[in-house]
Amino acid sequence: MTPDPAVTRRCAVLGSPIAHSLSPVLHRAAYAELGLDWRYDAFEVDEAGLADFVDGLGPEWRGLSLTMPLKRVVLPLCDEVSEQAALVGAVNTLLLEEGRRTGTNTDVPGIVAALRARGVTSVRSPLLVGVGATAGSALAALAEFGTGGVRAIARDPSRAGDLRTLAGKLGVDLDVLPWDAAATLSDLDLVVSTVPEDAVAPLAGPLVDRAEVVFDVLYHPWPTRLAAAAEHAGRLVIGGLDLLVHQAALQVEQMTRRPLAPVAAMRAAGEKALRARGAVP
Numbered sequence: 709m710t711p712d713p714a715v716t717r718r719c720a721v722l723g724s725p726i727a728h729s730l731s732p733v734l735h736r737a738a739y740a741e742l743g744l745d746w747r748y749d750a751f752e753v754d755e756a757g758l759a760d761f762v763d764g765l766g767p768e769w770r771g772l773s774l775t776m777p778l779k780r781v782v783l784p785l786c787d788e789v790s791e792q793a794a795l796v797g798a799v800n801t802l803l804l805e806e807g808r809r810t811g812t813n814t815d816v817p818g819i820v821a822a823l824r825a826r827g828v829t830s831v832r833s834p835l836l837v838g839v840g841a842t843a844g845s846a847l848a849a850l851a852e853f854g855t856g857g858v859r860a861i862a863r864d865p866s867r868a869g870d871l872r873t874l875a876g877k878l879g880v881d882l883d884v885l886p887w888d889a890a891a892t893l894s895d896l897d898l899v900v901s902t903v904p905e906d907a908v909a910p911l912a913g914p915l916v917d918r919a920e921v922v923f924d925v926l927y928h929p930w931p932t933r934l935a936a937a938a939e940h941a942g943r944l945v946i947g948g949l950d951l952l953v954h955q956a957a958l959q960v961e962q963m964t965r966r967p968l969a970p971v972a973a974m975r976a977a978g979e980k981a982l983r984a985r986g987a988v989p
Contacts, residue, residue: 717746722753723775731773734956737977741970755781771963772802786811801959818955819849834898836860839868842902857881905932912937928987
């Protein structure tokens with residue numbers, strides 16, 4: 709069924725929990741800049757409720773942003789999955805058009821865009837902190853820079869099976885090391901932290917001493933202790949808001965089919981919202 713042009717187009721972010729999500733702020737800011745009378749909401753949806761929610765959507769719906777724990781659960785609901793989403797086994801964007809559901813992933817290109825926007829054009833010797841799902845997206849992003857070898861540290865290296873499998877598909881040589889190896893590593897040009905702040909904070913000193921660029925995927929609170937240590941040491945610091953804005957901008961472009969989403973306006977809206985929450989100084 710063709711959507712009625714008089715009906716407001718709708719998009720939303722789904723997840724559980726979802727109240728903290730900045731996606732509505734970012735997408736609404738983009739719609740305002742683009743002059744679109746679109747609606748973007750947030751819905752608390754868990755794994756058990758996802759299929760029913762998607763099945764109940766009308767023709768006015770154009771797309772869904774998916775956060776944890778839905779990025780893998782949505783895969784069987786897709787009619788088509790992009791090559792990159794299939795590679796990392798995670799869909800964070802569900803495009804809805806003409807009765808078809810297409811799953812894509814903007815986390816990976818969002819990481820690439822966040823790095824390039826801050827002047828990082830090559831990555832020689834990176835370190836991943838953590839080996840979970842977010843580390844998988846980061847690994848795929850690092851492969852886009854032509855990185856042939858990546859080191860990762862994990863509190864339990866035996867849980868790095870999925871990351872090792874992905875590295876094999878990407879043709880990247882992955883070396884997973886124990887957590888305390890952070891104190892002995894050298895020659896790091898980029899550290900990407902994908903773990904909670906309390907986990908990485910004790911490693912902030914040695915990581916900052918050894919890295920040229922620090923990318924912490926968290927954004928609330930900001931700065932994290934790792935980011936603060938890196939800033940104090942004069943390192944280039946990239947944060948979770950950089951990632952969130954760039955991946956959301958790519959979602960806006962895919963959902964609205966408008967090129968060049970207004971990244972600056974989206975970032976300004978995100979910073980304003982975080983200040984209102986007391987999440988940034």
